[in-house]
Amino acid sequence: MHRRNNYKQILTQKSMRKRGQTAVFIIVAVVIVVLGILIYLLYPKISTVFGMDAEPNSFMKTCVEPTVKEGVELLSKQGGYLNPEGYVLHNGNMVKYLCYISSYYVPCYVQQPMIRAHFEQELEQMIQNKADECAGDLKEYYEDRGYDVSGGTNAEASVSVVPNRINIVVNIPMTLTKDTTQRFEDFKFSIPSKLYSLLMTALSIIDFESTYGDSETTLYMQYYPDLKIRKTKLIDGSTVYTVGDVNSEESFTFASRSLAWPPGYGFGG
Amino acid sequence: MLPEVWPGRRGMGLEGKMIKQKINWIALVFLGIILFSVVNVNALGETVGTQDVTVCCEKTNSGLYCQDVPEEDCSDGSEFALPTSCASTTPCNPGYCYDSVEGTCLDNVPQMICTDEGGTWSAEKPGACNLGCCILGDQASFATLVRCKRLSNFYSLETNWNSGIANEVMCILAARSDEKGACVFEHEFETTCKLTTRSECTADVGAGSVVGDTTEEIDDDEGGDEGEEVLESPEGCQEVNTDGSVKFCPGMLCSAEELETNCGPSRETSCLAGREEVYFVDTCGNPANIYDGGKINNDEYWSYIKDKSESCSPDQGNANSQSCGNCNYLLGSYCSVVNSETASPTYGESICKDLNCPASEETGGEKRLHGESWCGFDSEKDFTFQETSQDASTDVLNEALSNLNAGGSAPLEFFDEREVPVGSKFYRYLCSHGEVLVEPCADFRNEECIENNVAGYSEAACRVNRWQTCTSIYKKADCENTDRVDCIWLAGIEYVILGGVFGEEGGSTIDKSSLGNVKAELKKFKSGDREMGSCVPRNPPGLQFWGAEDENGEVQNDEATAFCAQANAVCPVTYEKGLIGGDWECIENCECLETMVHLKRAQLCMSLGDCGPKMNIAGQLGRGKGYKIFEEDL
Numbered sequence: 001m002h003r004r005n006n007y008k009q010i011l012t013q014k015s016m017r018k019r020g021q022t023a024v025f026i027i028v029a030v031v032i033v034v035l036g037i038l039i040y041l042l043y044p045k046i047s048t049v050f051g052m053d054a055e056p057n058s059f060m061k062t063c064v065e066p067t068v069k070e071g072v073e074l075l076s077k078q079g080g081y082l083n084p085e086g087y088v089l090h091n092g093n094m095v096k097y098l099c100y101i102s103s104y105y106v107p108c109y110v111q112q113p114m115i116r117a118h119f120e121q122e123l124e125q126m127i128q129n130k131a132d133e134c135a136g137d138l139k140e141y142y143e144d145r146g147y148d149v150s151g152g153t154n155a156e157a158s159v160s161v162v163p164n165r166i167n168i169v170v171n172i173p174m175t176l177t178k179d180t181t182q183r184f185e186d187f188k189f190s191i192p193s194k195l196y197s198l199l200m201t202a203l204s205i206i207d208f209e210s211t212y213g214d215s216e217t218t219l220y221m222q223y224y225p226d227l228k229i230r231k232t233k234l235i236d237g238s239t240v241y242t243v244g245d246v247n248s249e250e251s252f253t254f255a256s257r258s259l260a261w262p263p264g265y266g267f268g269g
Numbered sequence: 270m271l272p273e274v275w276p277g278r279r280g281m282g283l284e285g286k287m288i289k290q291k292i293n294w295i296a297l298v299f300l301g302i303i304l305f306s307v308v309n310v311n312a313l314g315e316t317v318g319t320q321d322v323t324v325c326c327e328k329t330n331s332g333l334y335c336q337d338v339p340e341e342d343c344s345d346g347s348e349f350a351l352p353t354s355c356a357s358t359t360p361c362n363p364g365y366c367y368d369s370v371e372g373t374c375l376d377n378v379p380q381m382i383c384t385d386e387g388g389t390w391s392a393e394k395p396g397a398c399n400l401g402c403c404i405l406g407d408q409a410s411f412a413t414l415v416r417c418k419r420l421s422n423f424y425s426l427e428t429n430w431n432s433g434i435a436n437e438v439m440c441i442l443a444a445r446s447d448e449k450g451a452c453v454f455e456h457e458f459e460t461t462c463k464l465t466t467r468s469e470c471t472a473d474v475g476a477g478s479v480v481g482d483t484t485e486e487i488d489d490d491e492g493g494d495e496g497e498e499v500l501e502s503p504e505g506c507q508e509v510n511t512d513g514s515v516k517f518c519p520g521m522l523c524s525a526e527e528l529e530t531n532c533g534p535s536r537e538t539s540c541l542a543g544r545e546e547v548y549f550v551d552t553c554g555n556p557a558n559i560y561d562g563g564k565i566n567n568d569e570y571w572s573y574i575k576d577k578s579e580s581c582s583p584d585q586g587n588a589n590s591q592s593c594g595n596c597n598y599l600l601g602s603y604c605s606v607v608n609s610e611t612a613s614p615t616y617g618e619s620i621c622k623d624l625n626c627p628a629s630e631e632t633g634g635e636k637r638l639h640g641e642s643w644c645g646f647d648s649e650k651d652f653t654f655q656e657t658s659q660d661a662s663t664d665v666l667n668e669a670l671s672n673l674n675a676g677g678s679a680p681l682e683f684f685d686e687r688e689v690p691v692g693s694k695f696y697r698y699l700c701s702h703g704e705v706l707v708e709p710c711a712d713f714r715n716e717e718c719i720e721n722n723v724a725g726y727s728e729a730a731c732r733v734n735r736w737q738t739c740t741s742i743y744k745k746a747d748c749e750n751t752d753r754v755d756c757i758w759l760a761g762i763e764y765v766i767l768g769g770v771f772g773e774e775g776g777s778t779i780d781k782s783s784l785g786n787v788k789a790e791l792k793k794f795k796s797g798d799r800e801m802g803s804c805v806p807r808n809p810p811g812l813q814f815w816g817a818e819d820e821n822g823e824v825q826n827d828e829a830t831a832f833c834a835q836a837n838a839v840c841p842v843t844y845e846k847g848l849i850g851g852d853w854e855c856i857e858n859c860e861c862l863e864t865m866v867h868l869k870r871a872q873l874c875m876s877l878g879d880c881g882p883k884m885n886i887a888g889q890l891g892r893g894k895g896y897k898i899f900e901e902d903l
Contacts, residue, residue, distance in 0.1 A: 085332020086314055102315045102329070102336040109335050109355070110378040113366040114386045163423050203373060210377035216730070217708070221640055221701060225545065225603050228701050233731075235712045236316060246702050247605075257314060261715035263813040264878065265737065266319040267828045 056138060060170055061189035063134035064127060064157075068168055068191060071126040076195070079112075079254035080119040082126060086111065088255045090232070090240045097238070098202070099209045099256040104237070104266050107213040108258035110206060116199045120159045123166075131157040131170045139174070148177040163197065165190040194226075194245040198252040201227060201243045206256065209239075213259025237261065315342045325355040327381070335361035335379040355379070364392040372415030374398035401432035402440035407466060408543045409444035411437040429468075449574060450519035453506065453528055462523035462530040464555040470517040472510040522558065524551040525572035534571045538594060538617025540604035546577065547594025547604045547619045560594030562615040588623035590614075596621035601639040626700035631707075637700040642729040644718035645707075647693035647886055666868055673864050689714065689809050691879045692886035697729050713811030717755065736806030740835050740877065743793065748804035755807045759876065763860075763869040764803035765838065805876040812879045833880035836873050840866075871896055 078084050079096030087094040098115065099108035112118055132155045139152040155172040171186040201220060208215035217229040230242040237260025244251035315329050315338045326343040327350070329336050335355045336342075343350040348360075355361035359380065366375045366383035367390075374397070383390040389397075403410040403417030405426055410417065417430040434440050452463045452470035463474060506518040506528075518525075523532040532553035538560045539550045549557035549571075557571060559580040564570040577583055581593035586600035589612040596602040605622035607613055614620045624639035626632055633643065669679035695710040695718035710716035710731035720729040739756035742748045748758040793799035812833075816826035840861035844853040860866055874881030874896055882895030 086329070086334075087331075088314065097314055097333060100314055100333050100336065102317050102333070102338050102342075103323075104317075104319060107377055109361075109363055109382070110366065110375050111334060111382065112386065113375045113378050113383055113388050114368055114371075116371065117368075117387070200371075200373075203375070207375050210375065218640060218642060218699065218728075225598055228704075228706075230706055231708045233709050233711055233716075236314075237711070238314070260316070261711055261713070261733070262319065263713040263715075263811055264828050264832050267831075 056142075056174075056176075056184055057187050057189065059138050059141065060134055060187040063137060064130055064168065064170065065189070065191065067127050067130040068123070068159075068166065071123050072166065072191075072193065072195065075119060075122055075126075076198075076250065076252045080115055080122060080199075080252075082122050088234065088236075088238050088240065090234075090253075090255070093253065095240055095253055095255040097257060098254045099206050099258055101257060101260070104260050104262045106259065108210050108256055110210050115203050115206075116161055116196070119195075119199060120161055123159045124157050127157045127159070127168070128155075131155040131172075135170070135172045135174075142176055146178060150175045150177075161193070161196050161199065164192065164194065166193045166195060192248075194248045194250050195252065197224075197227075198243045198245060198250060201229075202241070202252055202254055205229075205241055205243070206254075209256045209258040214239075215241075315339075323354075324350045324352050325358045325361055326350050327360065334382055362392065364390055365394050365398060366390055367395055367397055369397075369415065370419075372397075372413045372417070372419055374413065399432065400435075401430050402434035402443055404429040404431070404444050404447070406469065407444055407447065407449070409440045411440045448519050450517055451506075451521040451523045451525065451528055451530075452509075452515065452517050453523075453530055454515040460528075460530050461553060462528060462532045462555065463553075464523050464557075465517075467517055467519065470509055470515065472515055474509075474515060520574050522551070522572055522574060523553060523555045524557055526568065527572075534565070536565065536616045538614070538619045540606065540619050545596045545598040545603050546580075547596060547614075547617070547621060549617075560614070560617065560619070562592030565616060586623075586625075587621045588625070590621055594619065594621060598624075598639075601625035624702050626703055626705055629705070631698060631705040632700070637705070638726060639700055639702065641727050642697055642699045642720075643727045644720040644729045645696035645698050646688075646718070648688050648690065666865070666872065669868050670865050673868075679868070690884050690886045690888075691811065691814075694811075695731060695808075697731050714808050715810065717808050734806070734808055734810065736808065736810050739804045739806045742804040743799040745800055745802060745804075756804045757807045758802050758804055759873065760802040761869075762801050763866050764873050765801060803873060803876075805873065806878070809876055809878045814879070829879070832878060833874065836870070836877050836880060838870060867898060870898075 075082060077093045077095070079087070079098055081087075081094075081096045084094050084096035086100060087096045089095075096112075098112045099110050101108040135152050135155040139149050142149050152172060152174040155170050158169045158171065160167045160169075167188065167190050169186050169188045172184070173186075174184045176182045176184070201224070204220075205215045205217075215231075217231050220227055220229055226246050228244045228246050230244070232240045234240065236257070238255055238257045240253065240255050242251050242253045314331050314333055315336060317323055317338055321339055323337040324340050324343065326336055326338050326340075327348040328334055328344040328346065329338055329342050330344050332344070335358075337355050340350055349358075351358050356363060361379040361381060363377045363379055364383075366378035366386075366388040368374075368388050374394075376394075378388070378390065380390045389395070397415065398413060400411050400413060401417070403412045403420060405420055405424055410420055412420065412430075414430050414432075418428045421428040431443070434443055447466040447468055449464065449466050450470070452465045452474050453460060454462070454474050463470075465474065506516040506521075509515040509517050518528060521528065523530060524534050526533075530553070532551045532555060534557070535550060535552050537550040538547050539556065541548055541556055547560040549560050549565075551557050551571075558564075558575045559577065561570065561581040563581070577595065580595045581587070582590070582595055585595075586597045586602040587593045587595050588602040591612060591614050594604065594614070596604050601624045602621040603624055604619055605611060607618050607620055611620050611622050626637040626639070626641075628634055628636045637643070665680065672679055694712055694714055695716060697708040697710060697718050699706045699708060708731070710718055711733075715734055716731040717734045718729055719732050720727060722728075735753070735755045738754055739748065742754065742756060745758045745760070748754070748756045790799070794801065812829040813826060814824075814829070816824045816829075819825050840858055842855060842859065842861050843857035845856050846853045855862065871881050875883045880895075882890065884890055
């Protein structure tokens with residue numbers, strides 16, 4: 001009986017120890033997760049805490065990239081315009097008319113023949129402030145680390161949309177001096193993106209709309225298996241196109257009003 | 270034919286009786302019903318009607334350029350508002366806009382917009398816009414020369430542009446005709462290989478080449494089951510440069526053992542740009558033949574390039590097949606990296622993804638292939654248009670007549686003339702990557718959906734509904750000429766349209782001049798210019814249902830009123846009465862007094878468009894009766 005009690009005690013103690021171990025494991029796991037999240041959210045500033053010197057290019061990329069992605073997402077929903085004029089409100093988005101005609105029965109006039117170039121300009125303007133801010137942060141970061149920093153003001157962002165990626169260059173001459181001197185002219189990084197092919201497809205659709213008054217979306221699907229095109233005709237004769245890439249799930253939305261037909265004979269205005 | 274229909278006055282003359290005559294004109298007047306619907310689009314672009322007086326505006330209030338709009342729609346900051354069409358205004362003259370950076374050309378671009386954006390504008394198509402075949406490795410693009418240069422630059426290829434190939438299909442075939450094979454060369458003191466076309470295998474092929482990608486090598490003990498025999502290149506390798514350090518071996522793969530390169534078979538697979546199939550990849554990262562799990566140890570399969578038709582299950586889509594990567598895009602499968610939606614292959618991380626759409630309500634209850642499209646409507650409809658509407662309507666008419674004679678009302682189906690309710694439209698459904706996309710055709714049934722089904726594969730398109738001229742066609746053959754119009758013929762006197770014969774207020778009253786107009790119309794029947802019947806749109810169009818409200822809250826819409834008034838008609842009914850008493854007795858056109866004729870007139874009214882007692886898409890009838898029949902003595 002005594003032995004049995006002892007055995008029970010040992011079992012209970014073992015069980016408690018096991019529970020204690022489990023609790024410790026859980027706590028450690030939670031701490032790791034929290035640290036991970038903090039590092040993710042605070043990097044590159046966290047690197048200062050740990051005494052690491054962030055590489056300037058990756059500092060700039062980490063700082064600017066979220067703004068670039070946000071900008072691309074917003075511009076892609078609005079036909080490549082931040083504040084579009086001449087748009088149709090579709091699903092809560094101001095979708096720019098890239099081709100438009102106010103009259104009935106005739107094909108549209110192209111409103112923006114250089115879609116890619118315009119998209120780049122808009123994106124450059126959108127990230128300009130952030131690039132300045134990030135340049136200031138970078139300068140401050142290195143000064144805090146004991147570097148003598150010269151330059152690093154008046155950042156100039158430029159964007160180029162090319163096949164499979166978006167290239168960003170932040171031009172900001174900067175010299176870092178501590179033991180040695182390092183000079184940076186610009187910071188370059190890329191974001192993987194299918195935007196270029198989406199913009200070129202949009203341009204091709206615009207070409208069809210302005211020439212024939214309509215476009216046949218199945219043709220594109222036959223030639224480009226990764227492409228998905230949604231076409232929605234609205235009551236006023238407008239058409240909203242959403243050109244998407246099925247793999248990256250990126251999309252570009254724009255509107256057109258071409259070869260519109262009036263209700264009845266259209267005498268009613 | 271005519272005397273039977275309008276016999277009154279001739280009959281009187283023949284019999285020469287002294288009779289007192291009274292002619293009752295029974296006019297059936299059908300007015301367009303007022304619809305109550307919400308315009309659910311918020312477009313900030315100006316639109317103009319066909320009769321509006323416009324100016325060519327540099328910039329409109331909404332920010333659009335070069336638009337013909339009423340002067341008040343021009344922005345205050347607009348540089349010009351010329352009282353002419355934009356097409357004949359220099360700054361807005363539409364022409365070709367050439368982008369010298371991208372090498373693209375767009376037509377119908379106003380001069381001002383093109384130059385402001387940095388393009389080169391010309392009224393005629395410039396030579397730089399001429400298309401040719403641009404070969405990009407084993408891919409092709411039908412593009413301008415500058416575009417070809419740009420694309421070649423993107424992919425680090427030499428520009429290969431041929432203006433002699435004048436169509437896209439030939440261009441694609443040209444790209445595929447270049448012979449492929451193993452390009453063997455020395456790189457960093459090793460004999461390595463790159464799978465290329467003959468033209469790409471040059472003396473500098475090794476420059477910047479990416480070889481030695483890490484892929485899982487097959488163990489020696491898993492060697493090929495047919496590895497004993499000596500393999501030879503079908504045509505033998507050919508030296509590319511003088512010292513023989515670069516060789517091109519047509520039809521061979523880099524993993525071929527006798528090439529003695531550092532590339533060998535692996536278990537890896539990959540999707541290639543522009544290719545539908547899953548491909549084996551050798552240890553250098555070169556693509557090999559189409560993935561076939563059963564041939565992973567087959568030396569020959571790893572040595573010679575095999576055609577698609579020689580690979581596994583070439584006649585099937587092989588969607589989600591674990592052992593065969595011979596995907597077929599036309600049959601609804603395409604190479605994809607494995608994910609949660611796909612099955613897992615025996616080897617590698619790529620598989621033929623199923624792109625087809627499973628049977629559902631949207632697919633009409635049947636499985637649809639990727640790329641297949643079909644028509645839809647807001648109610649059940651026959652898209653083959655084989656039915657004759659008159660036949661289809663006969664049962665409904667008879668039922669309506671029976672109900673009315675029994676003191677009841679016409680069935681609801683009667684008000685759903687040819688199943689085209691007010692507010693309805695056509696849709697084109699499209700199966701794309703396993704999802705059904707819905708593309709509405711133009712509103713107001715200005716487009717109809719047409720569908721063609723060949724061997725179970727359906728293709729559909731929204732096409733312009735050519736209804737506009739139907740009511741001005743007076744002959745059956747012209748009406749049913751589907752090359753020109755989308756109309757149907759309703760035969761019989763009861764369908765004859767004498768619209769526009771009334772003098773005033775859209776045909777609500779009749780006077781002496783009306784009678785003259787009717788006579789003029791009747792002459793056309795006699796001369797053969799007009800046949801007995803009526804030509805109406807096959808798919809009645811929708812009408813503008815909005816307009817300003819009058820003091821009674823009624824929507825004033827002149828166009829819809831005038832449009833529906835085309836179905837107005839008069840029918841002269843002759844009564845006679847004896848000199849010495851008795852009742853008036855109908856002697857001519859008495860059928861015009863019958864309910865069936867009234868119903869057919871209402872049906873005709875509904876056939877024109879959103880007119881008459883028509884039901885809307887929600888299954889509701891209009892506020893009023895939708896038409897009226899009244900008598901006037903002349």
